Amino acid sequence: MPTNDAARRRQFRRVASSSFIGSAIEYYDFLLYGAAASLVFNELFFTGLDPVTGTIASFATLAVGYVARPLGGIVFGHFGDKVGRKSMLVLTMTLMGLSSFVIGLLPTYDTIGVWAPVLLVAARLVQGVAVGGEWGGAALMALEHAPANRRGLAASFANMGGPAGAVLATAVLGLFSALPEEQFLSWGWRVPFLLSILLLAFGMFIRLKVTESPVFAEAQAHDRRTGAKRKAPLFTALRRYPKNIALAAFGGVGALVLQSLLATFVLSHALDLGYQRSTVLTAQTVSSALHIFTIPAFALLSDRIGRKPVMITGALASAAAAFPLLALVNSGSTGLLFLAFVIGNPLLQASMYGPMAAFISEMFGTRARYTGASLGYQLASTLGAGVAPLLATTLLASAGGGTHTATVSLFLLVVCLISAGAIALTKEGKDTDLDAESAPPTTQETPHSVRANTV
Template identity: 80%
Template sequence: MPTNDAARRRQSRRIALSSFVGSAIEFYDFLLYGAAASLVFNELFFTSLNPLTGTIAAFGTLAAGYVARPLGGIVFGHFGDRVGRKSMLVLTMTLMALASFAIGLLPTYDQIGIWAPVLLITARLVQGIAVGGEWGGAALMAMEHASTERRGLAASFANMGGPAGAVIATAVFAAFSALPEHQFLSWGWRVPFLLSVVLLAIGLFIRLRVTESPLFTEAQRRAQESAVKQEAPLLTVLRQYRKNIVLSCLGGCGALVLQSLLATFMLTYATGLGYERSTVLLAQTVSSALHIFTIPAFAALSDRVGRKPVMISGALVAAVAAFPLFWLVNSGSAALLFAAYILGNPILQASMYGPMAAFVSEMFGTRARYTGASLGYQLATTLGAGTAPLIASSLLSSAGGGSNSTTVSLFIAVVCLVSAAAIALTRESHRSDLSDAEGTGAALNTEGRAAAATAGATH
């Protein structure tokens, strides 16, 4: 007969796999938009603008999805902390697939005028709300099923979904971009979005078979037995964990700025330098494939030596490497373009991003963890990933375009240094006890410590 520990390990592996597959499907939909915004939307939805302005406008709609992500984190976080992690993950996946399918059916600017970009932005906002609720639930489901010594690795499976989704999205988009130009612009770009309904069926099959988080179940039992009325999770986060929200947001910006620029801005930048579109997409696909393996590697390292040493080292190295990263791309060599992508994603970005899911989640107590982790992370995506392509395009435009990338590199360096400083201000959490209903977050402020002490005495 299998032991309870053996059964728990099997269940943990099943949950981690479901977090990975579910996140990969969600991020396929979300990141597919980035590729289309870089290569298609400026021509189809902003045709009245000149090419550079149209590209900036397309990146503006990309940013709209990131702006909506904190709202999704708050809404789905609230019900995830009250009702359960699993049901929210099923709902976010369905919402994302329907929004992506709708994008594939949208008429263009030439067909309905200004309503085309309006509908595009609306669908993108729905995508943002959906993915805003997805990440926190996927990370928590995996982390709350794992043992203390494997929490970072388990939580990283949600982050692995990002590059996995990027591989699928880029590969599918690249396949259709190989069509003749007029066919690609008329119908080819739509097919990857329409395929979302197929991925939805796969994702729902997997997610409906997992069990609820044991930590959430225990916290819910305690709440039902307690005579004290439970306040809304968002109020708990704002009252007890304000400092944690700020530090998790700033601490995550470096990784997310780098991720966003490599996934979107670099496509436009490299093709503008003369690289073939297929070459850039292939480089992005290869680096994302490697990224899937380096994210858990850095997360596992953080389980051994701590979240802070791994993430701070990655941020400092990225700040320095931001300049040679663009020098490699500016060389005009396809081999060096591949080297830039591999340096940027699987090494620099993964060193910060791998431990991030556990780093952020460990800052909050169980009864408000979905809300707190989602809000902290999604604010980082909005501030970092959501605005980065728009800022980089504007900096490049003000520098005269072409290969004048110094200001973009400086922008990356400054953000990474800010992230390193924010992470340094947190308390190491890789061995903290998450079974406490109030948590022992990485940077628990004075109010949080008092509440935790009170809860400990009560129980």
């Protein structure tokens, strides 16, 4: 039926673009906080602390958002597996946009004292819960609409939203950081957060136009026909897929540590070394722009040769580059700083991150996929991205600061090796039948059949 096939292709394109645009808007809000935590929050919300302690405190509030992400994955995953993917994506976007807008209105420490960081942490918690529910829904909507031989590429549209949001966040923040220092610290930093309300309106317009996931709709229709009663998705995920959740978390942690170090720790570290704020933000923006294109490239490669070969190669390459990357930053050369960002994000991190959405999602059956995939990914995010900047800053301070980054590089190396090992223990999932209620967890279990799914 050519007409039906054409309609399905149009809907798939609409869903993929919705996943990308929606995730970009959500991550604009979430990552804008990370850049602001590196550049201004230590001065505005932690007044009176020495620079190092202020930076550590600022990164601690950053970590709060990551700690809240698994909670968001559980809550929105539950309702996403029970009610539907689309409605949860609308709700997560609303929460994220409003919490970011509120951050732009917050009074600073000089105005209300200790309540300033308290309110900042509260807003960050809401951000964490919202983005914790966003990723799973965006990835699954694209994955479950996609042809079987393009699932990696389709799911990567949700991950492309990360660097797209980072480009937007760093570009907007960089624009206002060009203001005189007093004006930037007084009101300039607020404008990027206040713009979130406009992005929210645009994102809602896009997201409300997509249809529900056909895989989820089929599962719901089957349950209605048979009268089947399903247990809570969290219970199903923890009972049937505990090993998968652990492997997803440890398999994804390397990519998220590398991403977080480059997006936050390296920004702050480069400023301490004497780089100009505009230079560092430009390097971050350029690397993130390239990242948008390399993520789907590695995802498409995983559709051809498998998720595991691509991700393991990326993890091992990242481990090998752990010391050279920070040496480039420590050099004091603007050109080498740019090179570090370009190697770190568009090449090394993308090789692990591009296939990751499909890699994790294919581990779970339909009725617990939103919950299981969200929990695995958000645990990886909390263990990796949430802790990494705080730990790296502490390690650097313990080593004496400056260019003494050996312990930070060692930390990155070890985490990437852990990821490579966890990925090696999983079963290749690119040929998984998404309609099946089992999944390919570990090497001891057998994979299931391949679904003939064409669009």
